[in-house]
Amino acid sequence: MRYAFAKRVHHLQSSAVRDLLKITDKGGVISFAGGLPDDDLFPVEAVEKAFSKTFRSGNKAFQYGVTEGFAPLRDVLVDRMTQKGIPAKTDDVMLTTGSQQAIDLFARVMFNPGDIILTENPTYLAAVQVFQSYEVKIIPVETDEHGMVPEDLDYKIKKHMPKCVYVVPTFSNPAGKVWSLDRRLHLLEATKKKKVIIFEDDPYGDIKFNEEETYIPIAALDDGEHVLYTSTFSKTVVPALRTGWIKGPHQIIRMMAQAKQAADLHSNSLSHHALYHLCCDFDLDEHIQNLRSAYHKRMRIMQYLLDQAQLPGLSYIEPKGGMFFWVRLPEVIDSTRILAEAVEKGAAYVPGAPFYVTDPKYNTIRLNFTHSTPDKLEKGMRILVDVFKNAIKYEEQRV
Amino acid sequence: MRYAFAKRVHHLQSSAVRDLLKITDKGGVISFAGGLPDDDLFPVEAVEKAFSKTFRSGNKAFQYGVTEGFAPLRDVLVDRMTQKGIPAKTDDVMLTTGSQQAIDLFARVMFNPGDIILTENPTYLAAVQVFQSYEVKIIPVETDEHGMVPEDLDYKIKKHMPKCVYVVPTFSNPAGKVWSLDRRLHLLEATKKKKVIIFEDDPYGDIKFNEEETYIPIAALDDGEHVLYTSTFSKTVVPALRTGWIKGPHQIIRMMAQAKQAADLHSNSLSHHALYHLCCDFDLDEHIQNLRSAYHKRMRIMQYLLDQAQLPGLSYIEPKGGMFFWVRLPEVIDSTRILAEAVEKGAAYVPGAPFYVTDPKYNTIRLNFTHSTPDKLEKGMRILVDVFKNAIKYEEQRV
Known part of the structure; x- marks a missing residue:
């Protein structure tokens, strides 16, 4: 057939x-x-201990949960993000199946076919795949070793009126580079003026080689209205738990939660419990x-x-x-x-x-x-x- | 903003x-x-044992996996479906985040806005939500205690030329009823002639009260080309692992796997390993x-x-x-x-x-x-x- x-x-x-x-x-x-x-x-031993604790924590951990994910883990993430200077509230954080799902749900609630998104060039392939699947038009911005080139960014925001700029500013995939603070600030200013959303994908931020250096997430420079920030436990704990999260303006997170309800009801919440215990009992840092x-x-x-x-x-x-x-x-x-x-x-x-x-x-x-x-x-x-x-x-x- | x-x-x-x-x-x-x-x-003890075994099975269980899900668990599901008379091959089975995600990915690859799907009335609410989110037109078929009424089904297939008929034929949600064999056969014949796909949602099939009775899944009556069949471990093991699966024509499963790659790369594969061990070591039946x-x-x-x-x-x-x-x-x-x-x-x-x-x-x-x-x-x-x-x-x- x-x-x-x-x-x-x-x-x-x-x-x-x-x-x-x-x-x-x-x-x-x-x-x-x-x-x-x-x-x-x-950290297999720590993961095993965290699951053991979950198994002893009562059967409710095995039941259906809320779409946004296990709240105590979201609280922990709020603390960790706050330490990085990212203002967050539990209600504005949703757990996802890896940060990949955060990108997908965001695209699902934001883009009509023909809408425009600006990206670095080269950029994260699987994000491009998502945007393409929603028939979003992807316009690359000229990029050097410090980030997007301001002149080209300004020009393309003005010319294309994009809905969003997607960036991986810290240790990017594939190019492995870091945006300078100036470029981060410029991106925020340039988009804010035109009411363009920034989607900051930060799976690698924790894997930095120079302790002295600080790379401030763009979300930490924002007032909480213009930047969605996503990260994951895949690189710092283990990938197989497929646990990422997204933090952003409440209205957008709420809409993404509705989309997630249709997409899968909720992610694996037994892993949420285990990751919660891991963050409490294990020295993740x-x-x-x-x-x-x-x-x-x-x-x-x-x-x-x-x-x-x-x-x-x-x-x-x-x-x-x-x-x-x-x-x-x-x-x-x-x-x-x-x-x-x-x-x-x-x-x-x-x-x-x-x-x-x-x-x-x-x-x-x-x-x-x-x-x-x-x-x-x-x-x-x-x-x-x-x-x-x-x-x-x-x-x-x-x- | x-x-x-x-x-x-x-x-x-x-x-x-x-x-x-x-x-x-x-x-x-x-x-x-x-x-x-x-x-x-x-079965918390069995789940715990299954995870313990996973923890001792080597670190590869914690790494990224394939989009279709852990193959040995898919093999187990092939065996279990074969026992129910549903012909299946490992390649035609994909693991999903609950059977909810199976419905969503199916809709994602099959429906254009305005496409038509026939359903029972009343029917499973969260499936309706998915179809609506893809702007699918949902036409209810008259339903009595034995299933869809053949005359109305025939009429509506002819009139609306639907792409798919969505059914929960065994212990349906919400109506808790079972389709008769005649109605199952009629649905299959009526749709086959017009090249309409059947989506058989079977989360409850295992929870039957009369051992003597057999309710043959519609997928077991098909030649493998016309029916997608989805089920889940949520009702028989635990919901929090969010592990469902879908079996269907290879072309459709392959396309759904591409959609899943964009949606979340893959589901929680540590749980796949654990469910595999559970199925091998525990008397699930x-x-x-x-x-x-x-x-x-x-x-x-x-x-x-x-x-x-x-x-x-x-x-x-x-x-x-x-x-x-x-x-x-x-x-x-x-x-x-x-x-x-x-x-x-x-x-x-x-x-x-x-x-x-x-x-x-x-x-x-x-x-x-x-x-x-x-x-x-x-x-x-x-x-x-x-x-x-x-x-x-x-x-x-x-x-």
């Missing part, structure tokens, strides 16, 4: 990254492709410190290996946190074309092109440094550098 | 039932309102037997109390399974109007009117009998019967 799907499925596309993960996960391949934290650093230092070390190893390769034309911005190196290879290389060879030789990355909304740079790649142990980092990078060198040689011979 | 929401939010409405739950859950009130299983019957007999007993108590009330004009269909009594009160009673009085006196129900797509019957109510212990059933029903009697007296005096 042939099925008549909705028109919107034409705008749905399977993520190139996730499809790739299916291949590279088949073992034998050292993968720098996924945005995965390291399994070995998961100390754990985050440990993650920072472990991931910082790995970033340094990858950086060393990139530098050592001495590939003329290779460049990157040193990540100040997060999980990714964003690398420009010599211009002759098309990273998509040589991926198969890399995988065959035992190492994988994600080509950078799919992360661009427009004007893809085919010589870019995203390398994850958090999932692999130091020795795998070394082995995998050796394979990749070889593949890149071969590709350059091949292209030179062609000329 | 005023926010410009998407047009589709006008079709989003908070569930009257869930809003009511917020009030009645505040303690002191004996509530027959929610569709809740009994907390005291949750014996547990379901115990639930059946406990809930059967409660149904009988409620039935006894309804009969004893001797309210002229009160009628109901005896539930053969599931969680609900669907009661018609004397016609003079508007069940919505007297709800506040009932809650004040200490007992709650759900008015039946919101469950109707068209032509609401204001004298209907839905009573859940699974959530309350026998003594609460008795106390709560005594309060309700009093309230109903007062209402009748009041109406008689008005005349």
Whole structure:
């Protein structure tokens, strides 16, 4: 039988990254492709204790719950956000199935087909997928290493009258960079004047490498009316609990809760109870410190290996946190074309092109440094550098 | 600031039932309102053991997983569905955040605004909410105690050319009834001819009171091309794990997986691991037997109390399974109007009117009998019967 799907499925596309993960996960391949934290650093014992406590806390924890999620966990998140300077109230926070669902529910209640959103370029692929599925028109803003370029941002706000600007200002995916405070302030001022909402996606903010540095979330600079802020436990605790949250203007959070009621009634609330106990009984901040230092070390190893390769034309911005190196290879290389060879030789990355909304740079790649142990980092990078060198040689011979 | 929401939010409405739950859950009130299983019957020990086993099974259980959900659990579900005569393959099964998400993702990939779906009347409220949010036109089919009336079904398929027929054929919510085999077969034949999809929602099928009876799922009568079948662990294990599943034609499941990738990447996979171990190590079928007999007993108590009330004009269909009594009160009673009085006196129900797509019957109510212990059933029903009697007296005096 042939099925008549909705028109919107034409705008749905399977993520190139996730499809790739299916291949590279088949073992034998050292993968720098996924945005995965390291399994070995998961606080499994603390998670187990938190679940044990939940099991002893009475059967109500197993019953249906409210759509917004377990209130005591939302209280904890309010405290943690307040520490970061983000003003929050429990009623303005909703728990979601990962921060991915926060993006989806936001898009669901905000966008009509043809509405416009501004993004960085490149930007987070799975957010683009969501916006496209709602037939939102995505306009990229010129972006340098400090954030969106003010002139282009101002021009595009004026020209396109977007409903929203979507940003990952702290250790972005894929580009691994940090916006300067000036650029954050500028974005807030520029959007406020025109009543444009900012959607601040901050899954990586906690994974920073320099203790001295402070990167103020844009939501902390706002009066609470213009910025939606989302984050997740996926990078700091474990991904499998699929627990993210969103904080924003009450009216929008309320509307998103209605959408969530239709979408899934509520997220896994047993995990909410467990995460609540974990936040109370476990030193999550100390754990985050440990993650920072472990991931910082790995970033340094990858950086060393990139530098050592001495590939003329290779460049990157040193990540100040997060999980990714964003690398420009010599211009002759098309990273998509040589991926198969890399995988065959035992190492994988994600080509950078799919992360661009427009004007893809085919010589870019995203390398994850958090999932692999130091020795795998070394082995995998050796394979990749070889593949890149071969590709350059091949292209030179062609000329 | 005023926010410009998407047009589709006008079709989003908070569930009257869930809003009511917020009030009645505040303690002191004996509530027959929610569709809740009994907390005291949750297999907490088995769930705890299953999680313990997961914690000892290696850190990979805590990592990101595939969108379709943990494959070994899907294998288990294939076995369980096969036992019910439903042909299934692991690739055609996807795990969802409750069966609610299965309904939502199905609607997301199938319906354009203005598309038509046929439903029973009354029908499951939260499904109606989903369809409305996608601007689907819902046409009710005349329904009697055996299922959809064939003549009206045939007529409406011909007249409206629907894309889908949504049904809860076994112990329906709210009406608590079972479709006859004839009606199931008729629905399948009538839709097959016109290439209309059937969406069979079966959350309650396992909670049947007469061991001798067999209610064949419509999906078991199909060749695998025309029926989507969804069910859940919420009624048989615990709701808080929010784990449901959907089985259907491969093309549709694949498209729903793409939609799910955008919606939330994947559901809580730690729970998938735990449910897998639970299904392997725990006698889930014996547990379901115990639930059946406990809930059967409660149904009988409620039935006894309804009969004893001797309210002229009160009628109901005896539930053969599931969680609900669907009661018609004397016609003079508007069940919505007297709800506040009932809650004040200490007992709650759900008015039946919101469950109707068209032509609401204001004298209907839905009573859940699974959530309350026998003594609460008795106390709560005594309060309700009093309230109903007062209402009748009041109406008689008005005349």
